[in-house]
Amino acid sequence: MTPAQFHASLAAETPPTLSPPLLALWRDAKGDWDGAHKCVDTSAETQAMWVHAYLHRREGDLGNAGYWYARAGRPPATGPLGQEFEEILAVLLG
Template sequence: MDLKTLTQTASENAPEPEGLNDTERSLWLARAGRWDEAHDLCQTLHDPAGSWIHAWLHRQEGDYGNACYWYSRAGKPAADQDASLEEEWIEIAKALLD
């Protein structure tokens, strides 16, 4: 899965693409606005990728304190509270899809 396809399919509310691994699926669900499903899935990803997505989801939710915990679990610096969620999602997706 590449960034362009992942972004376009989620933005267009298309059916979930087949063959996504759990990291890709969690990113796709987050982008598609399916917060609960993305959150449930990233909680099962016991690796830095899952923690980074988890952090982003809590920042999107407005729970910055919880987001900071998950950034630390991911080994990433916490994003600024006012940073663009869109830009951060793209940063995460680029890093995890490479």
């Protein structure tokens, strides 16, 4: 899947088959923060922890976000949320 295909999939009512971190991004893009959080809140995978950090940053909980950035081995993001979303998406899609 390409980033363009991912974005096109957002027009659908239901998500395509995606890994939990990608599904979290999909749900977040659809405005379902709680559903997105549930996709990654118990995962010990580095990519899921990065998405988890992004989600807490989006909600404005920077302390919690900082914890998850550290767990993911990444510095806390400071740029626009949309830019971070696209960066994560690109990495997850390989």
